[in-house]
Amino acid sequence: MDEAALATHGLTHYFNAFRALDDVSIKVRRGSITGLIGPNGAGKTTLFNAITGGLRPGRGKVTLAGLDVTGQTPDRLFASGLGRTFQIPRPFSRMSVLENLMLVPLSQIGERLGGPFLSRHAMRVQECTIREHALEVLDFMTLAPLADHPAGKISGGQMKLLELARVLMGDPQVILLDEPAAGVNPTLTGTLIEKIEELNRQGKTFLIIEHDMDFVMRHCDPIIALAQGRVVFEGTAAEAQADPVLLDAYLGAQADA
Amino acid sequence: MMKQKSGRLATKLSTAIGLAMIAGTAAAQDCTTRIGAVLPTSVDWGRPIAETAQFVVEQVNEAGGVAGCQIEMVLRDTQVDPKVGVDAAKALVELDGVQLLLGAVSSGVSMPILTSVTVPGNVMQMSCCSSSTAFTKLAEEGKTGGLWFRTFATTGVQAAVGAKVASDQGYKSVAILYKNDDWGQDLNKLIAADFAALGIEVTAEVAINDGQPSYRAEVTSALAGNPDALYLGLYPNEGTAAVREWLSLGGTQNMIMANSLKSDEFRENVGLQYLGNALGTDTASPRVASADAFVALYKERFGGEPNGPGLSNSYDATMIALLAMEAAGKDATGEQIAAEVARVTDPNGTPVTADASGFAAARDVLAEGGSVMYQGATGNVRFDANGDVSAPAVVWKFTESGTEEVEYLSLTQVDDFIASLK
Amino acid sequence: MIGVISYLVFFATVASILAIAVLGLNLQWGNTGLFNGGVVAFFGAGAYGTLLLGGTPQGDHIGGFGLFYPLALLGGMAAAGLLAWVVGILTLRLRHDYLAISTFGVAVAFENLMRNAEGLSGGAKGLRGFERPMREGLGDGFLYNIVFLVVVLLLLWATYRFLETLVGSPFGRLLRAIREDETAARSLGKSPSRCRLTAFVTGSIIMGLAGGLYGTFYAFVSPQDVLPTLTFQIWAMLIVGGAGNNKGAVFGAFLIWAAWTVSGWALSRFAPIEAQLYTGSIQYVMIGLVIVGMLLWRPQGLFPERLVVSQSSRKKA
Incomplete structure (x- = not known):
């Protein structure tokens, strides 16, 4: 079996005449925290969307643990073991933090129209299990005190934690994080990194898109860099720091922007 | 106004x-x-x-x-x-x-x-x-x-007298425009049957809905059979609009109107000059x-x-x-x-x-x-x-100041005529 | 005195029937965020379906199958559900504004179809030939109306309980999540289109139930019963009562229908004769003002939505 938990193979995508992705092939090694960097307009978001099902790539394919999942809808991808968070957090803000989590488990008895009426007992038992599990996850993510708060009323950093907690409820093998450190205070960033690393030790694979060079250099290995729709670098943090092409492409473009 | x-x-x-x-x-x-x-x-x-x-x-x-x-x-x-x-x-x-x-x-x-x-x-x-x-x-x-x-x-009297007018005027074919409500649908069904009983060909039966900006499509399909006369089972609002379109597309001025069109508004808005050959029916009796x-x-x-x-x-x-x-x-x-x-x-x-x-x-x-x-x-x-x-019935037409009776049909005449249709 | 009671029974019957329809809309709009601009089509499908299935044979149109009444009522609900399913398959992938316009179009088309398809619906003169169930035993008067009200209240209660259980269950949680952020819900493995379709069809079946009871109560239905006014009234009831809250939906139905009838009565009783000739227009203006006022000062309605259903500590089982 392939050792890549997630991989793309020759992804190419055009927006009209603009080539957003040009033959992008990346591998996210099982058990790694892979970082994806690149300046604005490098194609990070397009690549992310092509992987998470928001966009059907013009050419190429996406595989998840070796299985072709190209163009699958986001809900099926999640069921196949690929979880994601959003750059700007999208909690269900009018629901409580706990409910945000309890929502997630797949095939809940009570989610079927007849469930609450025909399988009432089974539904209640399942709800209890899900609640216990959700509380455990909240506890792990240091959000337990906020369980009954409306998700819209917690801080931006807590929302990032909540999004990760929510994804964990589906127990995915691969988790994609979209700029997890953006707009979060250092304390919570610290907590977040700590949790990511702990989850990584437990076997979760991460792909992190990050704008913040420092963050990536410190916490990700390996690092993949995109520029103008192409992969311009793939290697360890140390290699990245020593790579003149990467620094030039990345910092140069950043200076331009 | x-x-x-x-x-x-x-x-x-x-x-x-x-x-x-x-x-x-x-x-x-x-x-x-x-x-x-x-x-x-x-x-x-x-x-x-x-x-x-x-x-x-x-x-x-x-x-x-x-x-x-x-x-x-x-x-x-x-x-x-x-x-x-x-x-x-x-x-x-x-x-x-x-x-x-x-x-x-x-x-x-x-x-x-x-x-x-x-x-x-x-x-x-x-x-x-x-x-x-x-x-x-x-x-x-x-x-x-x-x-x-x-x-x-009941609409039966109105329909029968309308059919009698067509027959008396010697029309051989008639197109019907009717208001698309309970009254209009009844009227249309009844008068179509009466026309048939009198041997008058019905070239088209067209329903007119309220409040449309134009009735061109409806009027065009009524014109298609090139009828001798037009029967109008309409109310003044849509009646005015439909008749204007009918006349502008070259339809005949031979018209028979139900009592619902007995209104000053309709006469003024269509124009008396176009209503010279228009005869109305009504069950009211000024006798x-x-x-x-x-x-x-x-x-x-x-x-x-x-x-x-x-x-x-x-x-x-x-x-x-x-x-x-x-x-x-x-x-x-x-x-x-x-x-x-x-x-x-x-x-x-x-x-x-x-x-x-x-x-x-x-x-x-x-x-x-x-x-x-x-x-x-x-x-x-x-x-x-x-x-x-x-009720007895009248046939009427429009005049400068309102309407004028053309013919009076007593209760017995109406009843006899209806009986003759069956 | 008996007159007042008799009128109140009558009033409560109509208000309860409307309340059932408002509950159906609440599931669609309040809980799921689906803008149904054609409530009247599903209400009408229930009314026509029930009367066609349960009526006596008539010469001039089909139907008159004389089915056992509960079966006829279920048939009417099924007709509404089927219509909703077809509309839903075609439109639910479209987002809110498109759904609103297409359902509104469906309602206009439905009314036109009923007005014109004489062989199906009796055309503009309406659908006759339905005998109210159990009429032989109960007669036509006060006793009948009392019994009918009890039946309607039981169905209203059953609908209310059904929806309360539903929105308090994981299904309701799912609906709220989809309403709030469809993209996020999809990213968590949920299928919004399927859930929306389920909610849309279920809400429409409930509207069909209301329509069936309405047709039964009058033993008659005509295209005039399925004009867009009804959609407006049902919406007014939900907005005033509180979208997302079933209690509010029921309360709103009673309140608005009372306002509608009481204002008509009061205007006829106390207003000068000139004003009496304009009662209809005045009523529309008043109801319109109430809705605008609600939207301005209390957009959540009289009974705001209860947002949090599952608690971290288990409440009573």
């Missing part, structure tokens, strides 16, 4: 009611009998129907009221919404305790009132204007309990002196001819209902009032006119146990066993 007119009407009406109320107090009558009216007063053509009914009540009160009591007509708006109409009717019956209900106009409102309020509550219901054949069927099944009457002659009297009375009160749809019918409906109430005596139930309708529309009874003096005269005859023949705005109204009226 219309607004101004109705505003003026309303002012006059209120003054009149004020006066009537003072007169009532002066006569020291301390009892009041309520009757209910559920009419679409929020619709432009519904308001004059209500004003006409109120006008009758004023006159009856002037003549001393019914069974010694002043009549108070409690008017409720149906908004042409069956729910609202039925609720209003139920409130009138249960809260105001009326035994007589006037209305409604639309069959779609009158019908649920009949089935769920008046028949279960044993209240007499008299409609000026509901035309659906469904009422006849319901009555034939015995489900109206003899409580249902309407002064709007009787009391019909002229109605027109005169109406003009005096409202300052215009009674040319809106249903006005003479509303007048007769209210008057006959109140006469029946008078005949039934004080505190009569709806059933008792309904039973007396025959006695006030008896062809062999003493003729009475449709005004205050006629009402007073009828009171005397009825008090002695006699019967009267009501000579009303639509002629000598006579109800059949189903509460339907058969």
Whole structure:
């Protein structure tokens, strides 16, 4: 079996005449925290969307643990073991933090129209299990005190934690994080990194898109860099720091922007 | 212009009611009998129907009221919404305790009132204007309990006379434009059958929906068969629009109109010069002196001819209902009032006119146990066993000032002609 | 006195029937965020379906199958559900504004179809020939209306309980999540289109139930019963009562229908005769003002939505 938990193979995508992705092939090694960097307009978001099902790539394919999942809808991808968070957090803000989590488990008895009426007992038992599990996850993510708060009323950093907690409820093998450190205070960033690393030790694979060079250099290995729709670098943090092409492409473009 | 007119009407009406109320107090009558009216007063053509009914009540009160009591007509708006109409009717019956209900106009409102309020509550219901054949069927099944009457002659008379006009004019083929509602659909079905019975070819039967910006498609399909004449079962609004399109596309000016188009608005908006060959039919009969009297009375009160749809019918409906109430005596139930309708529309009874003096005269005859023949705005109204009226008919055409009668068909002539079609 | 009671029974019957329809809309709009601009089509499908299936045979149109009444009522509900399913399959992938416009179009088309398809619906003169169930035993009067009200109240209660259980269950949680953020819900493995379709069809079946009871109560239905006014009234009831709250939906139905009828009664009783001729218009203006006022000052309605259903500590089981 392939050792890549997630991989793309020759992804190419055009927006009209603009080539957003040009033959992008990346591998996210099982058990790694892979970082994806690149300046604005490098194609990070397009690549992310092509992987998470928001966009059907013009050419190429996406595989998840070796299985072709190209163009699958986001809900099926999640069921196949690929979880994601959003750059700007999208909690269900009018629901409580706990409910945000309890929502997630797949095939809940009570989610079927007849469930609450025909399988009432089974539904209640399942709800209890899900609640216990959700509380455990909240506890792990240091959000337990906020369980009954409306998700819209917690801080931006807590929302990032909540999004990760929510994804964990589906127990995915691969988790994609979209700029997890953006707009979060250092304390919570610290907590977040700590949790990511702990989850990584437990076997979760991460792909992190990050704008913040420092963050990536410190916490990700390996690092993949995109520029103008192409992969311009793939290697360890140390290699990245020593790579003149990467620094030039990345910092140069950043200076331009 | 219309607004101004109705505003003026309303002012006059209120003054009149004020006066009537003072007169009532002066006569020291301390009892009041309520009757209910559920009419679409929020619709432009519904308001004059209500004003006409109120006008009758004023006159009856002037003549001393019914069974010694002043009549108070409690008017409720149906908004042409069956729910609202039925609720209003139920409130009138249960809260105001009326035994007589006037209305409604639309069959779609009158019908649920009949089935769920008046028949279960044993209240007499008299409609000026509901035309659906469904009422006849319901009555034939015995489900109206003899409580249902309407002064709007069934569409059958109108259709038969329309067909007779076509035949008399020598038209060999006719296209039909009809309003797409219960009345129009009935009318179309009936007149198409009548045309067929007379050997006149129907080239097209086209439904016209309200409120369309253009009727070009409809009119074009009616033109396709190149008919000798056009039959119009429409109301003034869509009638004006459809006829304008018809004429502009080169359609014939040979037209036959249902009574619904007997309106100044239609004549003015289409233009009299195009209506030279247009003949209308109506069931109202100006042959009787009391019909002229109605027109005169109406003009005096409202300052215009009674040319809106249903006005003479509303007048007769209210008057006959109140006469029946008078005949039934004080505190009569709806059933008792309904039973007396025959006695006030008896062809062999003493003729009475449709005004205050006629009402007073009828009171005397009825008090002695006699019967009267009501000579009303639509002629000598006579109800059949189903509460339907058969009526004499006229053929009319437009003139500078209003309408003019072309031919008069007595009740027997109408009945004979209808029989000859079968 | 008996008159007042008799009227109140009548009023409560109509209000309860409307409340059932408002509950159906609440599931669609309040809980799921689906803008149904054609409530009247599903209400009408229930009314026509029930009367066609349960009526006596008529010469001029089909139907009159004389089915046992509960079956006829279920048939009417099924007709509404089927219509919703077809509309839903075609439109639910479209987002709110498109759904609103297409459902509004469906309602207009439905009314036109009923007005014109004489062989199916009796055309503009309406659908006759339906006998109210148990009429022979109970007669036509006060007793019948009492019994009918009890039946309607039981169905209203059952609908209310059904929806309360539903929105308090994981299904309700799912609906709220989808309403709030469809993209996020999809990213968590949920299928919004399927859930929306379920909610849309279920809500429409409830509207069909209301329509069936309405047709039964009047033993008659005509195209005039399925005009867009009804959609407006049902919406007004939900907005005033509180979208998302079933209690509010029921309360709103009673309140608005009372306002509608009481204002008509009061205007007829106390307003000068000139104003009486304009009661309809005045009522529309008043109801419109109430809705605008609610939207301005209390957009959540009289009974705001209860947002949090599952608690971290278990409440009573």
